[in-house]
Amino acid sequence: MKKSIFSLIWLLIFVSCGENRKSDTEVPGREETTKTDVLEAGAAALQKKGPFDHMNIYLVGFHPMKDNPSHQMEAHHFCTQINEDFAQCALFDGNTDEAKLTGIEYIISERIFDTLPEKEKKYWHPHNYEILSGQLVAPGLPDVADKELMESKMNSYGKTWHVWSTGNADGDGDKIPMGDPKLAWSFNRDGEAKPGLVENRDKEMEIDSKEKRKERKDLIPQAKPQEGVDALKGKFPRETKSIPGVESKNDSNN
Template identity: 55%
Template sequence: MLNWMSALRTSPLGLAVGLSAAAAYFLLQPGRTRNATRPRGDSKAPRTWMLETGAAVLQRRPPLRGFDTYLAGFHPMKEDPEHQWIAHHWCKVVNEDFIQCLLFDGNTADANLVGVEYIISERLFRQLPEEERGYWHPHNGEILSGQLAAPGLPQAAEKMLMKRQINSYGKTWHLWDTGVDGRAGDDLPFGAPRLAWSFNHDGELQPWLQELRDRELRLRTEERRAARKDLVAFAHPQEGTDALKGRFERPTREIPGAQEKRAQLTGRH
């Protein structure tokens, strides 16, 4: 799914795109974005630095291997959708139906770990118990709007990656509010985990947040949206698309291809 190199190998243009992907790795690195929040506590002592250096040389890190696909998107909290964050994902493909991601508040070495996300295919979502499905947000709105990006990848590779994610679902827990763009955050992860959701209508995402993300990572969301128009043909109606509908004071509009499954079955949208 998110293993874009595997996708390239199955493409008729695999070699050419693969070469451009290799070039992009060196030439199209994403911008750097960091959060101002620093965790409470004393600075590292010399003995801590020594222990870390020794661990890096002597200890293996098998569970962390494979968390190398970088995605940048946005998350609103389901119970408080005006509470919104830029979400930096580092993801590991477990198999063709299941992915797990670590969420950070930036993409630099000092970024804070703020949450986790699990991603499943449409096939696995259909197997979930009814009461479980309310925790899983749909991804079509994020993809087709251009909000979800893979910074640093060439356009052809990124689009192939996004096509493989159409109709998938995510379950996301945010554990730490570290703030965004100058808004003061907590210096420790306080409170209960908060269930995050996805944006499935234009106007739900606060415009300034998209502008901030695009400026920091040198992205053009609208260009990505235009390039993905043909992916609408592969999109199925998804449960949870209308979960935040009516929760915003500003007007919202439908995203072509992001349709509520239950509404579609009853003939209403």
């Protein structure tokens, strides 16, 4: 029997986030003064945290940039579920208090995606491969809660902008945010992620994405063809392979 959504939320709030993943980027600047430390302590004690109090869903996945698929980043999502069809996430390059804010992602259901104008759909990437491949994970959740969460995101879409390319997952990166925001996409075939990208995350966070893939096989019948699956097809230097449950739907989403 499926757990209620209340039980799932309870687990999401109170279960540990799992192993730490630190940011590798050191930002130039002077060491904080005592005055700044005191101001921070006062703010922490007296000011409301509003939106952050509800960011109780933690996901870790990967993003290639749509206009430059060789630029790939590990993304730690801290999300608020606004309603059943819409979530919003702040993206970081790690999960410690030194993590750098790298972007934002909005997640919508297939129901909302189908109402979007065609010119808008090109900004939204599909999620079925991320889920069924085991690459998208919810660290610290028990298996039953993980399955419930991933099932709730089947056939969904994300709109992601990265504003800071840090060095956590793609070389040295930038010490401070540089240039224009970059529209991120999703991997949709085996072989699109750079060798070592997923494996390094798994090792550092004690995650087995291959085992997650096996555990999620029973979600395949729920998968529907999605737009955007072929948006980056043929733009990776390695041989790629489709997996069951990830199919393209009249792929005009380029």
